[in-house]
Amino acid sequence: MSATGNAIEVRGLAKRYGPIEAVRGIDFSVARGEIFGLLGPNGAGKTTTIEILEGYRERTGGEVSVLGLDPGRRPVELRRRMGIVLQSCGIYRHVSVREVVGHWARLYPHPRDPDEVIGLVGLAEQQDRRTNHLSGGQRRRLDLALALVGDPELVFLDEPTTGFDPAARRSAWETVRALRSLGKTVLLTTHYLDEAQALADRVAIVKDGRIVVEGRPGELGAGPDRYTITYRTSAGEWREHHTNDPTSLLAELTAAALSRGERLEQLSVRRPTLEDVYLELTGDSPRSAASGDETPTPPGAGAREEPAGVVGDV
Amino acid sequence: MSETLAMGWRQYRLERRMFWRNPTAAFFNFLFPLIVLGLFGALFANDQTTLNRIVPGIAAMSVMTTTFNALAHNLVFLREEGVLKRMRGTPLPPGAYLGALAANAITNTILQVAIIATAGRLFFGIPWPRDALELLVFVAVGVVCFASLGVALSHAIPNFESAPAYVNAVFLPTIFISGVFYDVKHTPAFLRNIAEALPLKHLIDGLSGAMVSGRGLGSNLTALAVIGLWAVAGVALAVRGFSWESKRA
Numbered sequence: 001m002s003a004t005g006n007a008i009e010v011r012g013l014a015k016r017y018g019p020i021e022a023v024r025g026i027d028f029s030v031a032r033g034e035i036f037g038l039l040g041p042n043g044a045g046k047t048t049t050i051e052i053l054e055g056y057r058e059r060t061g062g063e064v065s066v067l068g069l070d071p072g073r074r075p076v077e078l079r080r081r082m083g084i085v086l087q088s089c090g091i092y093r094h095v096s097v098r099e100v101v102g103h104w105a106r107l108y109p110h111p112r113d114p115d116e117v118i119g120l121v122g123l124a125e126q127q128d129r130r131t132n133h134l135s136g137g138q139r140r141r142l143d144l145a146l147a148l149v150g151d152p153e154l155v156f157l158d159e160p161t162t163g164f165d166p167a168a169r170r171s172a173w174e175t176v177r178a179l180r181s182l183g184k185t186v187l188l189t190t191h192y193l194d195e196a197q198a199l200a201d202r203v204a205i206v207k208d209g210r211i212v213v214e215g216r217p218g219e220l221g222a223g224p225d226r227y228t229i230t231y232r233t234s235a236g237e238w239r240e241h242h243t244n245d246p247t248s249l250l251a252e253l254t255a256a257a258l259s260r261g262e263r264l265e266q267l268s269v270r271r272p273t274l275e276d277v278y279l280e281l282t283g284d285s286p287r288s289a290a291s292g293d294e295t296p297t298p299p300g301a302g303a304r305e306e307p308a309g310v311v312g313d314v
Numbered sequence: 315m316s317e318t319l320a321m322g323w324r325q326y327r328l329e330r331r332m333f334w335r336n337p338t339a340a341f342f343n344f345l346f347p348l349i350v351l352g353l354f355g356a357l358f359a360n361d362q363t364t365l366n367r368i369v370p371g372i373a374a375m376s377v378m379t380t381t382f383n384a385l386a387h388n389l390v391f392l393r394e395e396g397v398l399k400r401m402r403g404t405p406l407p408p409g410a411y412l413g414a415l416a417a418n419a420i421t422n423t424i425l426q427v428a429i430i431a432t433a434g435r436l437f438f439g440i441p442w443p444r445d446a447l448e449l450l451v452f453v454a455v456g457v458v459c460f461a462s463l464g465v466a467l468s469h470a471i472p473n474f475e476s477a478p479a480y481v482n483a484v485f486l487p488t489i490f491i492s493g494v495f496y497d498v499k500h501t502p503a504f505l506r507n508i509a510e511a512l513p514l515k516h517l518i519d520g521l522s523g524a525m526v527s528g529r530g531l532g533s534n535l536t537a538l539a540v541i542g543l544w545a546v547a548g549v550a551l552a553v554r555g556f557s558w559e560s561k562r563a
Contacts, residue, residue, distance in 0.1 A: 055403075056399070086399065089396035092397060
């Protein structure tokens with residue numbers, strides 16, 4: 001495995017705070033131009049991991065390379081080539097959006113045009129407003145502007161859309177996608193599964209300081225019984241089956257139904273969504289919470305997001 | 315190096331701009347000592363001996379408020395808000411940033427001492443400083459001493475809400491026992507001994523020599539040494555405990 005092409009390489013990363021092991025041996029790599037998502041519950045070690053990569057914390061074990069440099073040494077070259085959106089972070093008061101973005105631009109060797117960046121994050125109308133008069137969401141967009149104005153190769157986004165309304169989230173997503181089209185690398189942490197699914201090329205789910213699964217959002221959860229088949233019997237009861245081989249199970253079910261002269265109403269085959277995988281792996285599985293005979297899908301409701309693998313009704 | 319200086323200079327200019335735009339800070343830094351000076355000046359209008367003590371006393375107090383109080387307060391705020399952490403993630407060299415914060419405070423010290431010297435000359439019968447070198451030396455050493463002690467104190471303050479309490483718990487007793495408003499000769503011996511061990515009383519002596527009595531640097535060397543020792547301790551503590559992030563986060 002060659003490390004040269006990757007923006008981020010993490011091998012056996014560990015971080016201990018006294019007796020507490022916050023990170024216990026994490027491995028992953030992020031290719032240049034890739035958007036990589038770290039998912040996981042609070043306290044899983046996401047922020048510790050990202051802050052080690054940003055150079056804020058020192059690791060207690062493992063190897064880390066960011067843009068070919070060791071963030072533990074805090075080289076200024078690295079800080080010139082990366083942009084950071086911290087989880088929660090104050091900003092100067094008594095300066096306007098335009099002043100602060102302009103000031104930030106001059107900290108970097110090859111900045112982008114501040115006005116353009118202000119427009120990109122959707123703060124053009126607030127550009128003369130003082131930062132202490134911005135709303136929470138606007139301040140978060142300013143964070144993004146400050147991370148982008150230096151035209152970084154690599155952008156760290158630690159829960160970038162927390163507190164956004166849906167419209168603001170969509171537009172922030174557009175901004176992140178625009179980064180991808182510019183060839184930037186993005187490392188993202190988020191609580192929002194739909195955000196990871198919408199943005200990340202690959203995700204890793206972190207729990208108790210370890211990565212429990214890693215892969216493309218649509219391909220995660222390759223464990224046993226990853227497909228869910230549901231239907232309603234002619235008696236009106238909902239049935240749910242889990243399988244890793246939907247083809248043969250469907251054949252069995254439909255053959256049996258046909259031989260009884262019944263129809264399987266509202267038959268569907270569903271691939272697990274990232275949310276299912278997440279909840280299962282982080283120990284809050286709806287499958288174990290909801291007993292097998294309970295209806296997984298309310299009749300007629302399209303409430304399930306992203307019906308990723310609906311085969312069709314019979 | 316020149317790049318670091320240029321970045322520090324731009325940061326300093328931003329700090330100045332923000333300072334003037336914050337009316338509360340500007341008020342407390344400039345109007346408050348003048349009001350105190352005005353009040354005491356009015357109280358002791360016919361008592362030149364006391365005025366001779368109060369004007370350098372308030373000048374020394376201003377050195378303390380503009381550096382010790384302001385930096386302790388500001389650093390706790392910047393640390394808790396996460397501004398320090400944010401700055402640390404940029405290419406701005408830490409030295410340029412912290413230098414700009416210190417220069418911002420010292421600018422206020424210089425302005426303040428100049429205002430008080432002018433007010434002393436115009437309203438309180440105090441001549442223009444007799445010994446400019448002595449004034450410069452004492453203000454410089456005083457600034458290093460109180461600025462570093464302010465940074466050191468900021469490490470001990472747990473959060474922004476308690477910052478005024480911590481700062482005033484040090485500041486108020488210090489100004490009273492150090493003789494900002496009267497001559498410490500008239501205080502009980504145990505208080506006088508405490509005052510002798512603290513830097514402010516010696517800064518008042520030094521400024522008094524430069525502004526009023528004409529006692530030169532040569533006869534104020536002990537005072538200079540005490541402030542210098544506190545400065546060494548202050549710098550060591552300021553550097554040693556420095557943190558870019560709030561523990562509470």
